[in-house]
């Protein structure tokens with residue numbers, strides 16, 4: 001088979017190395033895999049964390065990255081829902097299979113069919129690239145850890161007066177969580193910097209709060225009481241800088257307990273509050289022990305939600321010039337943190 005371009009890749013030759021840009025072979029799709037010619041790649045904080053701390057990925061050389069968007073150029077055995085030429089976005093599996101062919105930061109990436117979503121013709125590849133990691137993480141947190149039903153619902157009677165707290169709501173994962181909750185008609189109390197309040201409201205947040213406010217916990221508890229809602233489900237999408245305790249405090253002070261999903265491990269040195277069910281979410285479980293959930297999320301729900309514009313690209317996209325060659329620059333931009341922004345390169 002002939003392909004239009006060579007496979008240029010941003011390779012981590014060894015653990016903790018800087019990225020080297022080089023050509024590598026074009027992969028061949030195996031069973032239930034698709035080969036995608038990438039047109040856009042979106043970055044996630046886990047990439048600089050892997051580079052700095054050497055975890056999750058167990059084989060080197062390797063190619064990092066989870067979020068690709070492009071055109072299918074080959075399919076493997078058993079693929080029934082996709083064909084060559086389809087425009088897709090997908091969750092590249094390298095963070096859980098360590099297979100270099102499944103890393104995002106190259107011209108061609110192998111995707112598993114259960115982690116792939118068709119995007120509408122009206123959506124650009126850059127827009128399409130922002131979804132996989134954000135939605136895998138948020139869907140796992142809300143629909144697995146917190147026991148919220150899959151959209152479109154309905155919500156059970158005992159959640160009639162429930163609101164979901166999303167802490168770090170302007171993050172990529174937070175914006176995804178807001179949009180899943182909105183699709184369910186579940187009110188979202190969103191916490192982020194004041195400058196992002198209007199933005200998270202545009203995605204579906206019902207109330208907004210600023211974590212820089214020293215009284216933020218009291219304000220959330222008071223407004224929930226005034227509005228007659230109980231915050232018994234919370235998603236801490238930052239899980240750093242003391243957010244764990246603040247989010248847990250909202251649940252404790254609400255008086256009804258509840259469940260809290262985090263994106264990082266609760267610090268071993270901090271005592272866990274009584275009466276709160278705390279668990280860490282793992283996006284990668286959509287491809288490991290929960291494949292039926294992954295297929296429902298990526299093949300069915302997300303594709304439909306994009307087509308019907310129930311879900312829109314978020315957070316705001318910033319294109320970084322330089323294509324795959326900009327991988328190291330992008331990791332270095334993500335390390336100090338971004339605000340309501342997804343860094344994307346065009347390939």
Ligand SMILES: NC(=O)c1ccc[n+]([C@@H]2O[C@H](COP(=O)([O-])OP(=O)(O)OC[C@H]3O[C@@H](n4cnc5c(N)ncnc54)[C@H](OP(=O)(O)O)[C@@H]3O)[C@@H](O)[C@H]2O)c1
Nearest residue numbers: 045137168170171172173192193241263281282283339340
């Ligand atoms: N467990 C998993 O499977 C999994 C999967 C994906 C991501 N993650 C982790 O989840 C975290 C979020 O990922 P992401 O891609 O969504 O990040 P991101 O988009 O880069 O997050 C940026 C946001 O963090 C917010 N923020 C920064 N400091 C904050 C603080 N002290 N309190 C509240 N919000 C704060 C900022 O809000 P403002 O600008 O509004 O202040 C900013 O919009 C990362 O640590 C990532 O590694 C885990």
